[in-house]
Amino acid sequence: MNAPLESSETSTAGNAAEYDFVVVSNRLPVDHVVDDDGATSWKASPGGLVTALEPIMRSNDGAWVGWAGRPDLDIAPFDNDGIHIVPVPLSAEDVENYYEGFSNDTLWPLYHDVIAPPTYHREWWESYVAVNQRFADAAAAVSAEGAVVWVQDYQLQLVPKMLRDKRPDLTIGFFNHIPFPPYGIYSQLPWRAAIIEGLLGADVIGFQRVADASNFARAVRRLTTSTTKTTTIEVASPGRATRRVIAKAFPISIDSRSFEELARQPHIQARAREIREGLGNPKTIMLGVDRLDYTKGIGHRLKAYGELLADGRIKVEDVTLVQVASPSRERVQAYMDLRDEIELTVGRINGDFATMSHTAISYHHHGYPREEMAALYLAADIMLVTALRDGMNLVAKEYVAARFDDDGVLILSEFAGASDELKRALRINPHDIDGLKEIILQAISMPKRERAARMRSLRKRVLEYDVSRWSTAFLSALAGVRGDRDTAESIDLIDDDPLGDLEWTVERVPRGTEL
Known part of the structure; x- marks a missing residue:
């Protein structure tokens, strides 16, 4: 689990390959390294998320979709130490508008209580939409029928709905690693409804704190026709049956x-x-x-x-x-x-x-x-x-x-x-x-x-309560959605103790349910 991905042998793979478990994040779990002599290699990115998901990826035929960290780097998918890597290319303009612009100069300050003033530019939003669609398309292309897809963080909040529209067979999770702001702050965002609708494409939406999940639920009530009850949200879509979405706290941890x-x-x-x-x-x-x-x-x-x-x-x-x-x-x-x-x-x-x-x-x-x-x-x-x-x-x-x-x-x-x-x-x-x-x-x-x-x-x-317990709790909730929707939807997720929250989730998911 903890062995680093050294500069390893890689093998290219076609886009036709399909995987049962797919993680989508802004960055890949490996960094593209260029040595002084021009030789290129891949090295493990540090971080608890990679540590938590590596064994799950290997045991569940997993693929990881993300950006390689450098602009204008177009690399074919490849296998690295048991994980299928699917790079999503970003141009220098994408990095400026989607990443440095909308993600980090609009969303980041807004979601952190406007400690610094956010900046709103329509061209940044348009880039955010386009790049999120690119990530969603890449994930859909490598996901097997009925696969579990886990989308990570604020840079990709539109991806769940884009995936839902393209691949309704998928079980989709989303985890927000940063705070979700109170509605009085969130409401300042010109594209506030579109992001809420994007997140509601997921089956399970995870937050760091109970307060963040409550803030999100209030935004759902104010901006959509969906109804909320404790931690379940009933999402009505034209021409489709009502879906139930879980939105709750899963406090992340470390190894x-x-x-x-x-x-x-x-x-x-x-x-x-x-x-x-x-x-x-x-x-x-x-x-x-x-x-x-x-x-x-x-x-x-x-x-x-x-x-x-x-x-x-x-x-x-x-x-x-x-x-x-x-x-x-x-x-x-x-x-x-x-x-x-x-x-x-x-x-x-x-x-x-x-x-x-x-x-x-x-x-x-x-x-x-x-x-x-x-x-x-x-x-x-x-x-x-x-x-x-x-x-x-x-x-x-x-x-x-x-x-x-x-x-x-x-x-x-x-x-x-x-x-x-x-x-x-x-x-x-x-x-x-x-x-x-x-x-x-x-x-x-x-x-x-x-x-x-x-x-x-x-x-x-x-x-x-380490990082393995965090990932197990989240994926157990997703497994419950996939294997027994009534059980998954009935989990009581608003709790004064977020750790009791984790315990309750694991206990209520039916045993024997597999990813």
Whole structure:
């Protein structure tokens, strides 16, 4: 399951091949790599989604439809390490309009509570429609009769209906990895009804939080003639029988066991000690790990830390902040502006408070491999997750999984989906800078016994509800739709505890139902 897809042997396959399980996502599970000498190869993309679905793909004769990550790259389908890869080509114009434009400068800010203002352009929407149709056509072409197709994320919200119209025999799932906004925000989108109708083409629609599923249901009631009851939606289509759609929360997770196993490696623990020594062995290391995105609240945590230093409540010799901010969407203006703002703030704080032997903020504008991240998590006494809005935030779960020593403190924004599950974290409102400062001080002074008790509770949750359980729960719901629609539709999906939600789903799907 966890073996990487190295630069592997590939074999081309014709479009006539049909597969029983098809995943459709904006990006493929492998990256197209060009070496310095011009040689090309394929390498596994990191990420929990790939880890969760690899074994299912292999055991269910699976195909994966997605973009190879580079414009104007037209590659025939091929087999890679037991998975059939179906590349969908995007032109430079597609990338600019569909991906950087509509997906990331219209939908992303809108779905994240308009932290940054979304931009609406009709040509971006037209490109989004055209590219979604291209993905739907590619998926339909490789899907066997009655296949299960699982569509991933906000870039492809029109694909379920396009697939339904073209291939009504398919069982279709959709999972939204980012938040779904309240109707008062969502209603600003000029193409709001078309996207709701696109999503309703699926049989099961998954969200990160119960609140997201509720927001979606309200949009359905306001924008369509469909009716909703708890987590079922009755979709009436002209000339067709009424369909029932499930819309519920399936909180995603990580491959927590493999992260713990990595953290237990002696060389990772040695690297964690090296990191502390390189930072001057401060009493407390705080860590932030984020994509450089305006939704992550990086500026808020910098402000709180800077004020604590200025107030004299902490000393730079005692408390260091390490901020990893991996590059993100660097051609989008809002992200260019954010990088300038963050780097100016880091420079100002370091200029004001750093000494010859201690830096206030160790700032890194690049990503790190899993091994280095595991070492960072072990080195950090406090993990700061200050997201202003986040579908889940898997960094919080990675930190918990890595802390096999039952130490460390997680400070977690209540606006991250992970806060629904990780209830023993120190939860904060990142907009409340004074409150954030107090929580940081509480974390710094927390007794070891309390740290251990909190971390044990967090680890129990993260280790039990891992990414395999997430994918099993979703696919079980789809299997229920396929094998026993009455059972699948009767699942009670609105629950105060999203983890109980998962348990209920798995129990109610008939045993023996196969994908």
